[in-house]
Amino acid sequence: MAESIEAAKELALACGFTQVGELDVDTIRVRTEVRDTCAQNKCRAYGKNWSCPPGCGTLEECEKRIRQYRRGLILQTTGKLEDSLDYEGMEQAAIDHSAHLEDLTKKIRDLYPGCLIIGAGACKRCETCTYPDAPCRFPDKMTFSMEALGMIVSDVCKDNQLPYYYGPNTLTYVGCVFLD
Template structure:
């Protein structure tokens, strides 16, 4: 039986600011999110095994997600001076990435089958091998919620977890699927 209280403690130790229960049946994988990826505003589309199209079709991603019933939503919230505070936005994004990487190591040691999704492309290697060579660390690679077609605000509200924590705050979202 999965000890979710213990896992929540580990997640807090990794640096997340908010953690909530995730009902995997409420996860919707939407082609519209994939369409936004294809616009390549983040410049990662077609450049990383963790991003579309390298991370697989939406149907392949759905097959992976539907193996699970429960998990946790993992959030990192930070404060901005104003809506143009790009330095703080970068810092919050980096803090979330570090928390995801740290937590993925911990959870992988306890539940090797657990699946962690973060925000943005995998950054384990300085340069991703995509598409010329296979991924160097397929067991460690962390794809993003968006790559799996998930609208992060929707999955938070479906699970009764806030996504908005007030004016001049920014929240990055990840999740772990465990059982």
């Protein structure tokens, strides 16, 4: 299996992520305060998407989902900004990160059919999510958000020895994939 994780890392880098690190799923701590922040709806995704609370399930249900896995990868896309007000650059980094995640979603299941892909923010696969009127259109391809699962992104990176900050005028988006 050691070879497979190397293959998964290579695949992730080939999909365009700028940094990829191994993730020990046991290091993940789920936090009620992250979910409390979701409920404040600052991102306007709360109650609007199957990948976010309350549609994604309780924190206990999300933790159960996480604990089915032991190993994964942290996936980062770092964008370079002209300055701290470079909103176009920030948006471009977000678009690039989504594209990398989409590419990986298409390819990673050849290596790890049961993997779970976790993105930055709500699932954006469909123009309009079916929540709450109908089941998710693509349950095998949807991406949960790290925050929805109660994860603090910077802690997940730190606890797995992967930097999160890459210097002034950079912005890093983070996702992960639980492999097995």
